[in-house]
Amino acid sequence: MKTTSTVLKRRHLLPRQTMAADDLQVLWRIEKGAMRIDSQMGTEAASFVRLALPGDLLGMEHFVGVSDTLTIRAITEVSLSPVSYLDDKQLTKLLMSAVSTSYQRCREAVSLRSGPVDNRVKRLLRLLADEGGVDPNKASSCVLPSLGNMAEIIHSTRETVCRVLNNLKEARLLAYGDPEKMKRRHLENREHLFQFSE
Secondary structure, three states: OOOHHHHOOOEEEOOOOEOOHHHHHOEEEEEEOOEEEEEEOOOOOOEEEEEEOOOOEEOHHHHHOOOOEEEEEEOOOEEEEEEOOOOHHHHHHHHHHHHHHHHHHHHHHHHOOOOOHHHHHHHHHHHHOOOOOOOOOOOEEEEOOOHHHHHHHHOOOHHHHHHHHHHHHHOOOEEEOOHHHOOHHHHHOOOOEEEEOO
């Protein structure tokens, strides 16, 4: 069995854009950016389940028969590429890898909701940072989602998240990466490029 994802092209999503249910009938890999996955069961309000970060696969729920209503939404600018496979054996291998990653993401989601708020914010910043080849002695850069998304993800309030970010800036643990590259639309979307180090 061959997937139709081979005819699909890369996609780019802006913050707050969601993936339609039809989009998730094929597999996608996140190349850049971060997405949040929310689940709605029955008439309850949707609740945050986990983050999806670069390298993660999206759409596996369709293949394994998950019955939840999922909303998968970009919280920063996202680049996606379709994932193709040649047969069921390759698909099974991809899904097993995705299950392992999802388990790790769920553990991370739990850690983002327990402990002091400053630690939760720092954990979120570390998850969002580009860890590829980063020198541990240097700051890591990341694009922050909106205060609202950060607050919902770490189960806090916007005001508290804002206070923690300001405290990190004052302690020089958080700083603008390159103010000259900031564009007005980023400020309007409350997305800022920061460098974070401990």
